[in-house]
Amino acid sequence: MLVVMGVFDVVKRELIDRVVLIEKERELKLMSSALLSRGHVLMEGVPGVAKTYTSKALAKLLGLSFKRVQMTPDLLPSDIIGYYVFDQRSGGFVLRKGPIFANILLVDEINRASPRTQSALLEAMQERQVTIEGEVFKLEEPFMVIATQNPIEMEGVFPLPEAQLDRFLIKVVTGYTTTKGLIEIMKRADEIEEAIESLKPIVTREEVLEEFKRVRSVKVDDSIYSYIASIVEETRRHPAVRLGASPRAAIALVKMAKAWAYTSGRDYVIPDDVKAVAIPVLMHRIIVKPELELQGVTAEKVVEEVLSRVPVPKP
């Protein structure tokens, strides 16, 4: 068993145990795991469920550079990645870096941006680099995009294309709290706001990078790979599915399972890790047949059904 104080342990201690964020442990564990897997997170939830707060608190605690972009339809790609401006003093063009040059980029309401601006994020998310005026700039590690979107907005939004959805390692659906949690939030609303603002970095960038290596060394037995392959293939065979999970989804599942095992204090993956992350990893990569979608079949239900069918490794 690991005894190292990991990212999630710190996050849990500072945000959950000290009641800065209420009933957000699962979301924070998923986000921490995604960060340690070098992945990006798409957070989906109705307005007012602390999507932005959660992302902001995580970034502040990790001592990483944090930028936030509020997406609007008139936002240009250069507003995110940056542009060259003429400097009269030097008599030449100087680069004005966009908010993408940060360790954690919070893209609020990503589906409000135009497809052109959304696609500007594609290269950065996948290649971890941006190209400005033909010049390539590597983004500093760690680099994580946390994008939020509101599932109920229908007008003035541009749904993310499948290719871009696939770039997100996980999709975290965050919902309302319980009544008890809601009462606690109401009582402590001012304190929570102050607590988030006054959060100090506890984990350094170097420590985070060190954890990347540890996560990468988490052991995965061959039977676990077979188990993941069976799950991914089963999503393609499911009668309600139009487009099943891709090989990229399988890789994502392995990465997340490793990170989940690590944040759970293990250096080996067990089938429970795969099951724990399967829904966040696969749900946004599976396209359900439209006629069945109308009947209430969702990608989440499909993954749940697949998990209840695929046998775990034996012996």
Added chain:
Amino acid sequence: MRRRAILVLIGALTITVCLSVAVAISESDRHTPGFPQTTGNLQSLFQLPINVSDIEKAILELSKKGVLSQGEAEKLKNFSNISFKDAVARIENPELRNSLLNLANKSTLSPEDIEVFMNYLNSLKASELLSPADELLALRALEALASAIQSPYTSEILSKMVSALKEIEIAKSSNLVLTFKGPQQSSSEKPLPIFQSVPLPSLQLPSAPQLRFSLPRIPLNTLIAIASCCSIALALLFSRKLLGTFFKRLKTRFIGKIPTPEIGDKFLEAYWRSIYIVSAISGVKKADAETHREFLARASERLSSRVAEVFRDITFAYEEYRYGFRAEAGQRILEGFRRLTNYAKASS
């Protein structure tokens, strides 16, 4: 789920038993709702063995009690033995006499003829042109005609005579208590012994229709069969627990002889044998798609805390050994397995 099944079965059994009892009780008096329940009495009107001699006896009794006048008694004298012609001759109403003679002249006496004549009698009675004695004599004459041709309406004519006598009694014996009473008759009202020898029917009007719970006809055998099935199902449900305990003990008794899965690794084999033992103790079987921890959580709910703790150690050691590639965890599996076996043997 099991509780619900038991409740449903008990309910079904109760309903079936109630229905069986109800059917057994009400089998004889099943009737159509809204109709009087005294149909038996009405039926007996036509089934009672009334003959002309009985009518004559009744006439004599009424004469003695003064219900019939001297003249009427004289006219009705020897009522049982008078012939058709004599009866016709004694009738005062000429029209009635002619009608009877016309009837006698017919070659055959059809039911329609009798019905027409009865209606004719009723119309005469309604217009007060018919004396009670004439009515009785006319009916006697008609009975004589019907008997001659062995008509099935003889008994109906006789009962009509009884009705006529009853009407005479009612009309003329205002001081007397009514002899013909229905079932509502009070105990203080004692009937006169006049018609004791004649089995007179209760000619009450049909009682007001009553709404009664009427069930569809279900054969008693079917109900008994349903009750038997429910009883067997209940017995099986209740005995399942007892049988389960028995088999659990039986299984744990043979723990040392449980089939060993051929894995080729004694530590992994020990874990899968532990699963077998835990399944036997808890009654929870591991599903193929269930992870080791999911099974642990499910089985622990039905295990004692000590056994659950041991199985938890075995499961975690198995994970370390199997997925964490830690050979030292294997010994912990074996140790846990030994403890689990001891607990299981002790509990059996």
